[in-house]
Amino acid sequence: MPTLATLNHLDRAAFTGALGHLFEHSPWVADETWPQRPFRDAAHLHAALCATMRAAAPARQLVLIRAHPDLAGRLARQNALTAESTREQASAGLNRLTDDELAEFQRLNTAYLARFGFPFIICARLNAKSAILAAMQTRLPNTAELEFSTALGEIEKIAQIRLNDLLEKTT
Ligand code: GUN
Secondary structure (H helix, E strand, C coil), X not given: CCCHHHXXXXXXXXXXXXXXXXXXXXXXXXXXXXXXXCCCCHHHHHHHHHHXXXXXXXXXXXXXXXXXXXXXXXXXXXXXXXXXXXXXXXXXXXXXXXXHHHHHHHHHHHHHHHHHCCCXXXXXXXXXXXXXXXXXXXXXXXXXXXHHHHHHHHHHHHHHHHHHHXXXXXX
């Protein structure tokens, strides 16, 4: 497990290798944050990573949002998730759904994707299955602008927890 001091001393490729997974399938966030080192503490590093994500063009942010797997989706059932995503979905209990619950997730995932053109994002490590289902229903009538910005906010929470894991901190 690296310390922040170790991370601060890594060259660009190694830094991106160590932090690239914090944003799903999007190592460019770590790569483009590297020039801002050294980071004072974990909060500073997280804020810098999030600022890189927020400064990106909306089209690039959309690709990042779309890089996330559906919750209880096809990739999860095929065991084709990243290690982090597998852990996140399991922590919300999404790997232990009844057939009815699975059908409800599929219905809501499909409706959400059809309405917004990107998958429903919520930080699965901070929400249990029932809260996720409730949020899917509550957020479905929202505007695309609100859901886009909510997705980026949830991605920041996901990255925070992944960073805490990397630095062996508790949340
Ligand atoms: N899709 C929606 N929420 C999440 C999450 O917390 N983690 C991952 N990997 N994908 C998601």
